[in-house]
Structure formats: structure tokens, C-alpha cells
Amino acid sequence: MKSRIVFLISLAFLLSACGPADQQPGSSANFTKNTPKGQASVVDDESAKNILQIAASSPDHTTLVAAVQAAEIEHVLVNTGPLTVFAPNNDAFAALPAGTVETLLKPENKQKLAFILTNHAAPGTYKGRLLKDGRKIYMATGEYIPIRRDGDDIYIGDAKILATIDASNGVIHVIDKILLPTEK
């Protein structure tokens, strides 16, 4: 009888000892927890503001920021760059056909949204006299969008540049229309 109890206790002990060994801390998935958004997770209130920080603090760009977050491409906008971002304001998003923004913000459209947003970023710092009439700006999607000058007004594609803000990692041009990539 005694031996049987010993047997059962040992069995229980062995089984329990066996179990937790498989679940160990420090699995590599944990490493990303600290910085879920990559470089965008870096907390730094002292340095000059980067493109994402400027956009996030602008009341005119709440839709854009929401879209960037939905597409999970924050880290691109805080990268050392240099980047030129053509930032459509809220009105530009509002001018899209009804329901477009809502559809794009759905998780299943993440890739598509990211692609559209990427079409607003160009590697390099294009501002001032570099925005020459006729110069084609190469966007991160691989598309070329031409610059057009009309008197003092500067256009990228059909979108008019409303304002220009320097960022630590490039430059932001606020525009009034969305730069939709050509359908492929």
C-alpha cells in the first residue's frame, strides 16, 4: 500500500516537473515587446522633432496619423531618413469618396493602406529650389510624381503644397489631395 502511494506521488512530481520546462522565459517574441513600433517607440522629447512627431502634434493631420498607425508604418517616418513626406491634411482625406477612409482603415486592408501612404514619401530632402518645375519625384513605391510650379504655387501631381515644415529627419509638405498610386 505504502509503495503504491510513493509511486503515485513520484509520478505526480515527475509529471509536474516535466511540464513547465517547455515554457521558458526569454522567447524571442518577448524581445519585440519593448519596442513594438520599432524606432517609433523611442521616447525622446529633447531632440528636434521628427516627421512622425510633427504630424502627430498637428490637428490638421489626425486622419493621416490614424492611417499611419493602422498601416503600422510609424517606424518608417522616424527613420534617420532623409525623407520627404507629402502629408495630406484631414480635408484631403475627407474629399475622398464617402467610406473610402473607413474601408482603408480596416485591418484586412493594411497592405493597401501602407502602399498608398508610402506613395507620399520620397527618399531625399526635396524642398525650396529643389522642387523644380518638371522634376519627377521618385516615391518609395517606385512611382514618379512630377512637380509643377504655377507662379508662387507648387504642386506635386495634382496636389498643392500648402505649407512646408522642416523635420529632424527630412521635410513635410502639407498637401490638399491624396496622391493615389496608379492601379496595378
Place this chain on the structure above:
Amino acid sequence: MKKSQILMIIGSLLLLPLFVLPLWNITLEAPQYPTPLGIDIYITKMAGHNEGDIQNINILNHYVGMAKLPEKMKEFEFFPIIVIAMVVLGLIIGFIGKKRLFLAWFILMSVLGSIGMYDFYLWEYDYGHNLNPKAAIKFPGTAYQPPLIGTKKILSFTAHSYPSSGGYLLFLGMFLTLSAYYVAVKEEETG
């Protein structure tokens, strides 16, 4: 030629490798020496088991006041002569083929071997006890004599002292000459 004669001849020829193979080996092990330090003792010289071992042992030993390992010893002069003499004698006895002479050779070799071991012990005693009074590090009452045969802990080192390849061949040779005697006895009984 009888089997016993062949054994006697081979047995005495097995002394010859002593000219190229070490008779004895002392090895010193310590954690900071992943490759242990070793002294190979030949009948003509002492040599490091690996290159630089003699110098490294001397460097370590000088801190406790031990003398340098000798490059010349009178033993290195007369050991080769004794070995050659014993080989020649063994060959002659082998060709003569008298069993009593086989036994005599074996006894003589054993006596000489014992004298050699005693001589080795005397040298080790002197080497381990005769310390320079100006030594930088002193452990009063500590002697650094390596074991005659076997393993011994000396400070942080573990010293091993055992016969080496030449030594083992010597023992094999002696065993063959002894067996030559017994084979000869049998040969006489059957023959």
C-alpha cells in the same frame, strides 16, 4: 635457433628504442595550463614534452627557489654505455642460448634498473628540497619533490610520474628475457 633464443634476442634488442623514446615522464597539471607541462626523461637528456616546457617549468620553479632542470648529468653519459653493453651482452647470451645466462641477464638488468630508480629518487629529492634561500616565495616546510612513481599534489600542480614509451618497451624486453628462461626450461623438458 630455438624459440627461447629468439625471445632473448628480441628482449635485449627492445632496449635500443631508449635512444629515441623517453624512459620516464613527469607531467604537471594545473588549471592555467590547459596543455599540461611535461618533462620527458631520456637516457641521454631531459626534454620538454611540448616545446618550451623545460623553460616554463624553470620559470615557475625559480619563484620557489628550485634549481633549473639540468642540461647535463653524469647519468646521461654512462646510461647509454650501460644500455649498449646490456644489449650486446643480451645478444651474445641469446646466441649462446644457455638458459641460466638468460636468467642472469634478467637479474643483472633488474639490479641495474633498481640502482637507476634509486639514483632518480636521489636526484628528485635534491631537486625538490635543495632550495635557494633567496627565493621570492617561501612555503616553510614545503618540499617540491615529484613522486618517484605515481601522482602527487604539489601546491596548485598535480604531478604525475610514470614510465614512458621507452620505459614500457624496456619492461617488455625484460619480460621477454625472463620468459626466454621459462621457455628454455620447457624446451629442455620436451626436447
Place this chain on the structure above:
Amino acid sequence: MRKTNKLIVVMFIMTIAFIVTSCKQSGSNSGALNNSAAERVFVAPGEYDEFYAFVSGGFSGQLAVHGLPSGRLFKIIPVFSVDGEKAYGFNEETKPMLETSYGFIPWGDAHHPDLSQTNGVIDGRWCFINENNTPRIARIDLTTFETVEIIEIPNSAGNHSSPYVTDNTEYVVAGTRFAVPVPQRDMSIDQYKGNFKGAMTFVKVDPENGSMSLEFQILMPGFDYDKAHPGRGKSHGWFFFTTYNVEEANSLLEVNASQRDKDFIAAINWKKAEEYMKAGKFKTMPVRYAHNVYEDATHSATSTMKKTVRVLDPSVLPGLVYFLPTPKSPHGCDVDPTGEYIVASGKLSANVTAHSFTKMLKAIEDKAFDGEAYGIPILSFEAVNAGSVVQPGLGPLHTEFDGKGYAYTTFFISSEVVKWKLGTWEVIDRKPTYYSVGHLMIPGGNSQKPFGKYLLAMNKITKDRYLPTGPEVCQSAQLYDITGEKMELLLDFPTMGEPHYAAGIPADLIKANSKKFFKLEENNHPYATKSEAATKVVRKGRDVHIYMTMIRSHFAPDNIEGVKVGDRVYFHVTNLEQDYDVPHGIAMIGANTSELLIMPGQTETLVWQPTKPGVWPFYCTDFCSALHQEMQGYVRVSPRNSNIKLSWSLDGE
């Protein structure tokens, strides 16, 4: 009753045995798939790492030796920058290593380490690394882990597409990043276009002893030649260079060199170049470049100034060079282990482009040309392109291979490594890096035989990833396990300087050959002193030569008198030890140079110019032994007009 008891005991033991073994099995099964990252990078005390990683120090000019998977740092090998720790560039023996045609240069920008190969497999003999600023290539001997040769590259500027070793270490190359006037001359910068040239230098390596010699240069159009990769296997005999700025802009390149849709990959047929060389189709050009060689036998380096280079002109030598149009300022140029695919990372491009070597040969045969540039045929993009990885990330830079049909590309802007499949071009997996990854390395991952277990990603930016150290924070490397379908981040460790590229190799290919000490009897240094009996001090005018030895735990001699103010005192110090890991150092108070750190059996020289009378101590700088603190000595310095005679002693003798 007794019988049943026995039966129970037996069953009990069997059950335990079964549970224990089954537990072990399930444990080891999940171990391979799912055990913790910490466990997989932990190398227990006293155990060895599986791989060596030679990680470039970038602007530090040096090469770091780490172990993988632990990331532990073993050594920093001084290559292009002086190093006070090892007296590199400070002692008389190694000063010639840093000589150039511009004179002695104490610093360099080390970029791409690459290992010698035999039959397309890394062999662990030498590591080559390029210097970007004052164009040079260095060779490091992997038995001593010391820089043993540096060759300067003339007619070049910004030696970036370098060194990259061919299948049998026939050549290392040096492609110029900055086109310059060749020969250099005073001319207007805006005359750049059409007048500046890019020299592609082929440095021959002696298969026996590794010795480098400048075999020939190909004078290319004035583009920027960025990265390079030799053909492998079927494409052996070719060398591929990415180019940017085919616009030939000479100002504001960030805009002006990014205008064209496509730049080029230059495919150079070096076997053909060898034929042209043999046929005498070269011109000999006067140049000046230094060739510096360190000999273990003398423990000393010599510097020789070379005077000519043989130059080939591709515009008049058909079949030597072809251009492969490649999208948007390609950076990385990487050839897969089979030699079929030439993968280009257009750093501004949205895609990663792969060309086919087979298609390239056919396009050449069919003359599928799309014009020419400076007499060099441009192959049609469609005729050579094998495929593209579409939209894998932003800012692709470099690609390595695992030998199992997969490629791994780094993306600088989107901070990630992307795994994709050769041939189908589909993306298999992506993992973030922290942050802005530049190069990556898989041991052997640029050769015919990758050891595809780990991937090391090297990051340019770390920001908040480590404890802060003021404005300058470390750069980092990250280790990924790539044995499964998905990559797994295992480890994050800081690096020395900026790690541009690295070379990894199984430790077994190097470990056994690593030298333990130098044999004293083989020391042919002209000032070697091989025993304490041979020590001496010799005066030659104002030069005083001290022939000194060191051994645990004293210098010989350790008392020297008769030195005068204004003398140049040469300490020629020989370490008499013949034991592993017993270096000794020596430092002299007030000497305007570094210490010496002398390996067993080695001789090095420290120069000291005493300025004040007095008695000045010197001491051993490396904690060599229990009586290290006692390892010291004095030099008496007398006024210039003193008549103290030169004398030296140890323990009064």
C-alpha cells in the same frame, strides 16, 4: 505477498524510467523548436563559440573578433588605425604598415572583411579588409590574428567596392566609389562629366603565402562604383560592381544622382582581362603606391613605394565589360551560391532586382544591347532580368544566402530583414531590426557554401536600445536563428565602431591553426636578444641601443647608466618566454609613444628621447605573473656634458 511487492517495485522503476526518458525526449524535441533564446546563445564558461565573426570597425579603422552565438568580443585587431594597446603604428616595427604615398596616416575607415576561399568555400587562412578613405586593402593572417600586409590602391578614391574574394582567392578587388581625374591633375570640378574615371583594380593574391600584388586596373567611366561581388561557380571568372551616379553629377548627389530610372551593374570578365594582359593590350602608367609587408620572421614591417600600374581600357577592348541596367542607385551586389543570380538592392527602389547569369551570357551572344556608355555595351534589362522581389520593404541594402535556396535582404528605412526565395521571388518572412540595419552576414553567406545557421544583422542606429552613454551611443549587431522557416531574434549586442560588414566562419576552421607563441630560435629581428647573457647597451653617436630581454619577472638589464639628455634611446626588447599567453609589456616614463606589448619570442622597439636629467623608471605593463609588480627598472639620465660611462646590470652583475 512478497512476489506482488517485488512486482510493484519493478513496475514502479519501469514507470519512472519511462517517464524520465519520455520527459527528456519531449524536452529535447521542444528544445530544437521552441527553447529559449537565452539558452541558444549561452556558451557556458569554458566552452567555445561555434563561429568566429570578424566584424569591421568602420571609422575605428580596426577589425573586431567576436564569437557566435554568444556575441562575446575576443580581440580588436588593429588594421588601419594606430593602437596604443598593441603599439601598432607606435613601435618601430609596425610604423611602416601605415605608410602611404601621402606619408604616414594614423587612421583609416575599415569597411568589408572577407575571408579567403578554396573552391568557393571559406578556408580560414586570411581575412581581407578594405580602407575607404585612403584606398588600401589589408590582409590579416588568421594564425596570428595580426595585420600582415597592406597594399595601397593608386588612381582610386573611396575604396568602397572592395575587397571581395574570388572562388580560389585569385583576386581581391578595389573599385573606386569616387570618380577622379586619372592621372590626378588640377582641373575644374564641373569638368567631371566624361573626364573623371573610375579605376577598377584587381589585386592578385599568391595562393601559397597570400602576398598581394597589383595585377591590373580597368579604367571605367566616371560613375560611383558602390559594391562588388565575384561570380561564384558557373559565373566564376566574372566580377560584378553596382554603380550609382551614372548621371555623373558632381554636386548635391542626393538629388542629382537619383534622377535616372536605372543605373548599372558593371559585369567585368576578368578571365578576359587576363587574356588581354597576356596579349599586351595594357598601358603602363606611372603612379605611386605603398606596399607594406609585415614578416613574422623579423617581427617587423617594411614599406616599399611602387611606381607603375598596368591599365586596360574597356572602351577599346571588346568583351571585357558589360553594363546591366538595374533600378535606382543599386547598393548591395550579391551573387547567390550557385553563381546564377546577381541580386541588386536598389537603395531607392521599391523592389529587389535579380539578374540571371545565364541570361546575361545569352544576351551577350545575341547582342541584345540597349545602346552603350563610353564604348561599353549596355545589355537590355529585359534580356538579363530574372525577376524582382516586389515591395519587400523600404531601402534595400544587402543580401546574403543560406545555401538552401533562400536569400535575406536588409532594409534600412523600414528597419528589417526580409527572407525571400530565389527563383520564385516570394517573401517568406520579415523581422524587425533595432534600428536601421545596414549589412548582414551569414557565415559563408557570400560563398558557394553558406553555413546557414545564424544571421547577423548590423545596425547603424540604436537610440534607446542600450544604457545611454552620452550623445554617442554604440552601434549594434543582432543575431537571428535562421534554421527554421521563420527567423528568430536571439541576441542583441553592441559592436566597436560602425560595423559595415562582417565575415563569419566555423571556429573549427581557424581554432587549431591559431599560433600560441613565436619560437625564439626563429626570431630574425636584427635587434633580437635571445638570452640574458647576450644583453648589452651600445652607443652610436647620440643613439643608444638597449638590447633588453624580459622573462618572469624581470628585465635584463634593469639598471642602465650613461644615457644623456638629447640621446635617442632605443629599447629593443625581446620576450624570452616560450609559453602560451605570457606577453610582457614595457612603458617608459615620459616616452612620447605607446607601451610595447610583446608576445613570447617576439622583439619590439620603443624609442625614448629623455629631456631631463634624473633617474627614470620603466616597468612591465601586462600583469604577467605573481611578481609582476616587481618587474621594473631604472635608466639614469645625465646632462649632455656628463662623463658617466655607459653601463648596465641585472642584480649587480
